[in-house]
Amino acid sequence: MAEARRTQVLDARYELAAAPIARGGMGDVWEGTDVRLGCRVAVKFVRFPGDADEEERTELVRRFLREAKITAELQHPGVPSVFDIGYDGDRPYLVMQLVRGVSVADLVAEQVRLPVGWAAGIAAQVCAVLAVAHRASLVPRDLKPGNLMLEPDGTVKVLDFGLASKQVSERPQDVRSVRPEVPESLTAVVAALLEKRQEDRPSGAVEVYGELIDFAEDLGPMPGILHPPSLPSPQRMYGAVLSRVFAATKGGPERPR
Incomplete structure (x- = not known):
């Protein structure tokens, strides 16, 4: 170089x-x-x-x-x-x-088996990014663990919006064949995302977010990767307030539209 x-x-x-x-x-x-x-x-x-x-x-x-x-x-x-x-x-x-943190590729390599809750939580954050990209008529085509950065406060950033050759012939392996503990309903979400025909896949990022968010639970600490929970996080403070917007009228935190 x-x-x-x-x-x-x-x-x-x-x-x-x-x-x-x-x-x-x-x-x-x-x-x-x-x-x-x-x-x-x-x-x-x-x-x-x-x-x-x-x-x-x-x-x-x-x-x-x-x-x-x-x-x-x-x-x-x-x-x-x-x-x-x-x-x-x-x-x-x-x-x-300049984004500080660890790539999701490195995180998976280090953790070996990323907890289901964290996997869903990371994917749900990516869906939030895709939702705003799709509103701007933009379709990122190089989403992969190496292009996602988990910051010490728990937020995820998408680093690369380039183009890649999408894979259209090989049938993907069933998630539960390698991770039997993954809930069957979450396996169905992943399978739908990997369908070859567009009409068989979810309609958009907002729909996928709605399918994933309920699995984003038990997000325990990751020593050496995330800041300790005792450390105040401006991002979490901000997010906690936003989660209450319209909550009283809708019966819970709003899902993005």
Whole structure:
């Protein structure tokens, strides 16, 4: 990745760390400092394969800029904020909110068997992000554990809105064949999401959220990953108030519409 470090400071403003902190499908992410504001940021570069021709490089830049636009349009706590975009030579870069935490891929690898409640809770948060994306007529197509970040306060951020090749032929394995303790009704939700034909899948993220939220219970502490429950969390305080909006008239916390 030496090619991306032609300059130590981008646009006389963003000072990069010595090495990338993550590598994604379309680019590499570096931690940096906005020297004008004195805050930490994430800087994402498009990555060109060594054998890419001019047409392929142009297409990669187009997709990278499209992802930047998509991310900038979405206003949601589960989407990293976009601050700036620029070029280092012919390579575009995106300046974003620096997200701290652990990827869900690493979390699963570390926990081996993620509790059902936490799996449902993470998926429900992702559905909340998808709901706002769908309202903007945007369809993220690269959702996977490596693109989801669990922050120390328990919130989940979706890091990548790029495109991927959706899998259409192989029949997915039944969840209960590997996790017998998963409730049958939750297994049915997962199976419906993995149906090959669109008409056989749920109608949208809001419907899936409604199916998942009741399983998001017993979300116990994760030492070393989440802040201890005794530590005040502004996000949880905010969410606790929002959960009471309309609760008196609807008989419970509102589900997103």
